[in-house]
Amino acid sequence: KTSPLHLVSAPKPAKLLGGRPSPLVLQALLPKADIVLDKSAYRVSAAGAKHIPIFLYNFGTDKARGQLIVSAPEGWKQQMGSFFAERMRHLLISRGSTYDEVNATVGLDRNLDELEPLSTRLRTEAVAEARKSDEFDALAELFKRVNKISKGVRFTSGWPALVDYANQVSGEAAEKELIQKVVEQASSVPKAKAAGDFAGALSAIASLKPPVARYFDEVLVMADEAEVRQKRLQLMAGLRVLVVEAAHISATE
Numbered sequence: 121k122t123s124p125l126h127l128v129s130a131p132k133p134a135k136l137l138g139g140r141p142s143p144l145v146l147q148a149l150l151p152k153a154d155i156v157l158d159k160s161a162y163r164v165s166a167a168g169a170k171h172i173p174i175f176l177y178n179f180g181t182d183k184a185r186g187q188l189i190v191s192a193p194e195g196w197k198q199q200m201g202s203f204f205a206e207r208m209r210h211l212l213i214s215r216g217s218t219y220d221e222v223n224a225t226v227g228l229d230r231n232l233d234e235l236e237p238l239s240t241r242l243r244t245e246a247v248a249e250a251r252k253s254d255e256f257d258a259l260a261e262l263f264k265r266v267n268k269i270s271k272g273v274r275f276t277s278g279w280p281a282l283v284d285y286a287n288q289v290s291g292e293a294a295e296k297e298l299i300q301k302v303v304e305q306a307s308s309v310p311k312a313k314a315a316g317d318f319a320g321a322l323s324a325i326a327s328l329k330p331p332v333a334r335y336f337d338e339v340l341v342m343a344d345e346a347e348v349r350q351k352r353l354q355l356m357a358g359l360r361v362l363v364v365e366a367a368h369i370s371a372t373e
Contacts, residue, residue, distance in 0.1 A: 143180030149173045166196070171203075185238075198238075202228050204235045212244055219248045223371035239316060241323070245319035247367050256372075261327050263363050264370040266332070269341055270356035277354040279303050285351045294338040298331040303360055309365045321366040332359070 150172060154163045164170050166228040173364045178184055192198040205228050212222050213357035225244045226235070250256055279302075305324045363369055 275357040
């Protein structure tokens with residue numbers, strides 16, 4: 121005996137979107153237990169942290185670059201920056217970079233838009249090459265001192281104000297020299313970084329070692345006069361910001 125076969129018509133195909141299809145595919149992979157199939161959704165508890173692995177596939181033949189932007193519902197907090205930083209640190213170390221070199225280039229507090237894989241690798245390689253210099257350890261020690269003195273101080277005055285201070289107020293030759301040298305590099309370091317010339321950026325920072333060393337030998341940052349002390353702290357904060365443009369040199373041991 122035969123039974124009738126009832127067939128259901130195939131669903132209508134989805135409407136194609138305009139534009140060109142992308143060869144890049146992002147996939148978020150959660151455990152099956154978190155899948156709510158009838159709602160085509162995932163169940164994520166608000167009670168604690170949740171790790172959501174994200175995979176990026178490139179089905180094209182060309183290299184690709186882009187920016188990943190992540191947003192979270194109101195009241196939620198996303199930590200993509202620290203997650204990607206951890207993964208990038210692991211990748212660099214697995215490929216031969218030392219912990220010191222990775223600490224100098226990939227801090228866990230980095231913003232997501234600062235974690236571009238190719239430039240981070242090149243930056244780490246530049247630090248590794250710079251560390252071969254006999255002067256590097258002394259340079260790192262100097263900037264550890266800069267960081268310690270300027271901890272918690274935001275650089276707000278700008279370099280023109282410090283140049284005016286050097287020309288009109290400061291009577292210290294070492295201070296005048298340092299401000300002049302730092303101002304000379306204040307534009308060259310960001311330009312070198314933007315061009316991917318991380319070795320050049322580190323070289324520019326290394327050129328500041330003699331005037332920084334002389335400054336600490338001859339000048340007291342925490343001067344009695346409040347205005348002078350404030351300007352000198354701004355100088356240290358500005359120097360710290362400039363060095364970090366190249367790498368966190370003081371993070372190396």
